[in-house]
Amino acid sequence: MRAAHAVAAAVLAATVIGTGLVVRGRDAGASATAGAADELQALPAAPAPALAVGTPKPLAGERFRSTWTVVRRRVVAVASPDPDSRAVATLALRTSEGTPNLVSVLGRRSDTAGDVWVHVRLPVLPNGSEGWVRRDALAAYEEVRTRLVVDRARLTATLARNGRVVFRAPVGVGQARWPTPRGHFTVRSRLTRFASPFYGPLAFGTTARSPVLTDWPGGGFVGIHGTDRPQLIPGRISHGCIRLRNTDLLRLARLMPVGTPLEIR
Amino acid sequence: MNELERFLDQVDRDGALAETRARASRRRFLGGALAALGAAAFAARPARAASGLGANDVDILNYALGLEFLQAAFYTEAEQSKALTGTTARAARTVGAVERAHVTAFLKLLGAQAIKRPTFDFQGVTENQQAFLKTAVAFEDLAVAAYKGQAPRLRSDAVLAAAVGIHSVEARHAAWMRQLFGITPAVRAFDRPASRPQINRIVASTHFVSAPAKMSARTDPQFTG
Amino acid sequence: MAYRRSMDEGHPLRTTRRRAIGRALAGCLSFGLAGVALDAAGAGAGSKAGDARIFKLALEIEYAEEAFYREALRRGALRSELREYAHAALTQDGQHLRLLRTALGSAAPARPRFVFGDKTKNERAFIDTAAKLEDLAVAGYNGQAANLTKGGLTVAATIVSVEARHAAWIRALAGEVAAPDAVDKPITAAQVVAGLREIGLRR
Helix, strand or coil: CHHHHHHHHHHHHHHHHCCCCCCCCCCHHHHHHHHHHHHHHCCCCCCCCCCCCCCCCCCCCHHHCEEEEEECCCEEEECCCCCCCCEEEEECCECCCCCECEEEEEEEEECCCCCEEEEEECCCCCCCCEEEEEHHHECCCEEECEEEEEECCCCEEEEEECCEEEEEEECEEECCCCCCCCEEEEEEEEEECCCCHHHCCEEEEEEEECCCCCCCHHHCEEEEECCCCHHHCCEEEECCCEECCHHHHHHHHHHCCCCCEEEEC | CCHHHHHCHHHHCCCHHHHHHHHHHCCCCCCHHHHHHHHHHHCCCCCCCECCECHHHHHHHHHHHHHHHHHHHHHHHHHHHCCCCHHHHHHHHHHHHHHHHHHHHHHHHHHHHCCCCCEECCCCCCCCHHHHHHHHHHHHHHHHHHHHHHHHHCCCHHHHHHHHHHHHHHHHHHHHHHHHHCCCCCCCCCCCCCCHHHHHHHHHHHCCEECCCCCEECCCCCCCC | CCCCCCCCCCCHHHHHHHHHHHHHHHHHHHHHHHHHHHCCCCCCCCCHHHHHHHHHHHHHHHHHHHHHHHHHHHHCCCCHHHHHHHHHHHHHHHHHHHHHHHHHHHHCCCCCCECCHHHHCCHHHHHHHHHHHHHHHHHHHHHHHHHCCHHHHHHHHHHHHHHHHHHHHHHHHCCCCCCCCCCCCCCCHHHHHHHHHHHCECC
């Protein structure tokens, strides 16, 4: 550092020597005291800063936060955070809706080599499947503070944000032979501008699967969508999907981001 | 080699970080588009004169905001991952709250001229204590060098006053993270500034700046109905 | 606690890098100087005379730090990790001191007298005083930022962050929160001198 320091000093010296400073008196040190007060007065106080930084605050409302991400390479999810663990399911890049394959994040752990493994919900049968994938198979984490609960007994859908209910509406659910499955899932896609009025103005894809309609095109996924027969809602009327009246669906769509956890009771 | 480590060569002494880099280089982003989007997030918006702030200072403030977004997101995600323990966890909580407060202050000052909050993909460095500390050291030293490089270019005294008051706090953070990581908190007598191209190159090389996933589509639903 | 990979100047791998650093630092200082020569406008729009005044003030701070750490090490009452800190701070603040003295040349005030008393012997007092002194340095340098020329600010900026690192370091060693605040508030030149007198300056 001596080379740099010498250069810096030389440059700085060149800056100040040009001031024509007069050293008052013999002893520069003593007169520095005498002249000090004047010199200090010549140095104005700092201006008020343009940024007003507020009091730092801890994170809040963590219990209402849910994390999701998408798969960024085809990957096999395994049963435990360990490369030798048994395979549970393959996660493709895209869903059958053509959107990035979303997973809800349940936790993470580092293995002995320092690699991070992420615990995720899997959109596979049996419903409620979970597995672990390497962190590098997943993209950026995103978060939501909303939660959707569909109650099959009461035939209602309720959306909460930060724990507070912001939406409630009646729903249609699956008939007995094509039940809407119980469990924890995620809203994973939003489809719009499609032709069929059967589904209403838009449709949300979820990770919930019909346990009976396994041969259905696309794999038999449960959607949340509208209807051209609103008079049937509330009711047990569908092949497993959650149906809302179109006006209710549009209201929900303004409040519910993709990635929202879905609990079906 | 990742420029983050090149910039902080002292952290890479025993090659431990180089090892992390080797693993990470296998996980290249599949879409170059994402990286480009990320770079756009760090490019200053074309600055119009705001009340009291000239275009030059708006540009520099936005640049600083980008780094504050990065740091705030990093510490926040680390705290939320629950991967940290002990004094490191406590430090992440304290520093995260400060960086979030910085972000809030910048957003308030810049108003409609603020850059958008980017999406960050930290690829596990927020989920493992050692990786967190290495990256925290890098980010804080980077922030110190960035503020130091930009401060003399500011036109407004009031903005300068704000910048120096934050610059020294970032230096405290840098020393703190270094101490937790087990390396010397102050390497040299004179800290070096870094230029914007240098900083941008380093940030881009981490591939942490991402973009939100597009979760909508116009396909016909195939749900069970 | 011995720091692994401590970056002392004598490290064999750093020789070529030191020259590169020297060039880099010279480069940015030349830029600063050019800025001063061509464009006195800009943040602060200071003057060479102003820079000299400010660097005299900065020199008082560095004199105090250097004297404080030197005496603390001489008295030998600190535990090892505090000694290690004091050595690093002494070295670095010493370099600040020499830079400022060289730059000011004959205008540099002579080294003043300090009376630190127990503050360099009692560990708790040492820690408190070190933190106070480093915080004073940060606040003092920050307080002058808008008064400096661009060139002066460039140099001051390379110093103030090191003072801030010292402040966080000593607090961390003491088991305290190393950086509790969101911003470092500035103080005036008069407040710097008052603070130094309180710590032991007897000019």
